[in-house]
Amino acid sequence: MCNVCIIGQGFVGLPLALSYSINGCNVVGVDIKQELVNELNNGVTHHTEKHENKKIQNILEEQLRLNKYKATTLISEGVEKCSNIIITVGIPIINGNAEFSDLKSSIVDVARNLKKQDLILIRSTVVPGTTDELIKPLLEEYSGLKCGEDFYLAYASERIAEGRAFEEFESMPTVIAGINEKSARRAEKLLKIICNAEVIRADSIKIVETAKILENLQRDVNIAMVQEFARFTEALNIDIFQVIKLANTHKRVNLLMPGSGVGGYCIPNAYYYLNAKAEQISLELDLLKLSRKKNEQIPSFIVGKLQELLISIGKDIKKSKIAVIGIAMKDYSNDDRMSPAIEIIKLLLQKGVEVKAFDPKVSTKYTYKVDTQLEAIENSDAILALVKQDGIIYDNLKEFSSIMKIHPIFMDLKAVIGKREAEESGFKYWRI
Ligand SMILES: NC(=O)c1ccc[n+]([C@@H]2O[C@H](COP(=O)([O-])OP(=O)(O)OC[C@H]3O[C@@H](n4cnc5c(N)ncnc54)[C@H](O)[C@@H]3O)[C@@H](O)[C@H]2O)c1
Structure with missing residues (x-):
């Protein structure tokens, strides 16, 4: 046995x-x-x-x-x-x-x-x-x-x-x-x-240890790259998700999707594991360092974008109430370790924003966490759609806008709804 x-x-x-x-x-x-x-x-x-x-x-x-x-x-x-x-x-x-x-x-x-x-x-x-x-x-x-x-x-x-x-x-x-x-x-x-x-x-063991870090780092770099592409496609007024879907029809291309950032235990740590060794042998990891930095900055970019959208409709972020939908570090997960959602919330709270967050799968207790999606959305100025999750619904747009403040915003980090349907329900819509 x-x-x-x-x-x-x-x-x-x-x-x-x-x-x-x-x-x-x-x-x-x-x-x-x-x-x-x-x-x-x-x-x-x-x-x-x-x-x-x-x-x-x-x-x-x-x-x-x-x-x-x-x-x-x-x-x-x-x-x-x-x-x-x-x-x-x-x-x-x-x-x-x-x-x-x-x-x-x-x-x-x-x-x-x-x-x-x-x-x-x-x-x-x-x-x-x-x-x-x-x-x-x-x-x-x-x-x-x-x-x-x-x-x-x-x-x-x-x-x-x-x-x-x-x-x-x-x-x-x-x-x-x-x-x-x-x-x-x-x-x-x-x-x-x-x-x-x-x-x-x-x-050797060292080869396996290093290969594992490389596996994680290729995802970190891949995500940093598609995030940069997302800024480019936004300026061109074309949809990043369509661009990536098309590029991925090439048999040797495998681009990941942009979103609210990179979280969890594995990918964000990989650069620092490799760097710990690189420092010992006086090696610079320029590309990997930059990719990590770019990914770490995504939450702050999203908060900046939210502020911009609020200003465009005459609202002050400091007086706003924001519904953060999805706290997990990725779709269909209960893991909120190093989650970009938590980082986004932290930045919002620092600005004095009132935050209500909902995620039915995450068991960690947070003061800003509420028990239902509608409780988070009620009286809010904006919805931040950060992850897909069993128990989270994104398509009840009319119901959402009817309980939100005037000129509601929908920030879609996951392409969960379309621009036209969001606008038809009275939302100002932004997609990563
Ligand atoms: N989570 C993933 O999907 C994943 C995938 C591949 C590799 N990994 C790697 O696997 C390892 C574990 O990851 P995880 O996500 O399960 O982490 P985790 O934090 O969920 O689990 C680690 C557990 O170890 C326990 N622990 C800490 N010190 C201990 C000790 N001295 N004695 C006994 N238990 C102790 C902690 O309490 C914790 O429950 C990490 O090295 C991670 O990088 C994780």
Whole structure:
């Protein structure tokens, strides 16, 4: 029987843990958050993942009932019961710097409880070099064991998209490397329990760590580029969404869509992970730096555009009330980490604007968050349509305008409605 301990029970760790238990393993999920662990052991999760039409909430309840999954705050408990340990603890970026303390403390705790023949598989996205230069020495120092001989260490980048986790654990080709041949073989075997797609072996862990950052950075640059294009098409009075749709009919073009900015844990952090290493080797990352800066400036551009639109109809932003619809960092997600919506709201609040925001999927509590979409829209001067979400409706335009203040504005960051229909319902309409 396969035993797996998964450290970190967040957006990656929980569905990963449940994937292993669905596939017959006994799984211990470890997280430092006591409240989260209590919720999980009571069968409660706020995640929106699904597996074959079954909600993650139901999968969790089922696996708890079958005794295949258990959550705990104790790494010692997980490592004692399991010989396969998977790390999904992240590296936050604080003021542009990679903050390793969570990852380090999880590794030290694992090391203190490590047994001979255990495998540690890192799935966190890291600064290139982290596994060799930080994780391996910590494991050896605090366990007193020799890596590659007494225990095994490997890295497999995590490539899932939130909302498609279960499906992508199975179907996404996975790239791995080990500290030595035996480590790589053990990791391959562990991955193949849940992954039906190719497991691709790389020459070194550093290559896999770097490839993962590159995957995320190509999206950051792609989005920065289409945002710049959006300014160009706006000036030409043509629709950016149509331009991109046409360009994407070319078989070798894959442009992403512009929107309210780039959020979540993965893409905004990627530049800073690479830069942490680039600084050590005195390398400038001009293009990547500029792309990141451009993406970080989108919320402020949107607030500036809103101010412009309000002025054009004789309104003062400071006296306005704005309905922000969608708080999540992307469509159909409950994740509001580093969400552009939160940044936009922060900028609006700094200007003294009254903000009411609505998102039925985001569970975080905010003072400006309201329970219904109409409550957010009522008496507002403008609607900011930031994400598509189950439970958010954009096409009741007549009803919206009838409860808003005079000369309402609709700022459409997602092309959710058309200019003509918006204008017919009395809106001044702007699309990214
Ligand atoms: N979210 C995604 O879609 C995604 C996709 C690919 C890769 N990744 C990477 O996977 C990693 C995890 O991302 P996530 O979105 O699941 O993050 P998350 O914040 O949702 O989950 C991480 C969890 O680790 C826990 N944790 C922190 N320190 C701990 C410790 N010492 N011991 C035990 N638990 C600890 C936190 O409490 C948290 O619940 C990150 O490196 C991220 O970059 C994420």
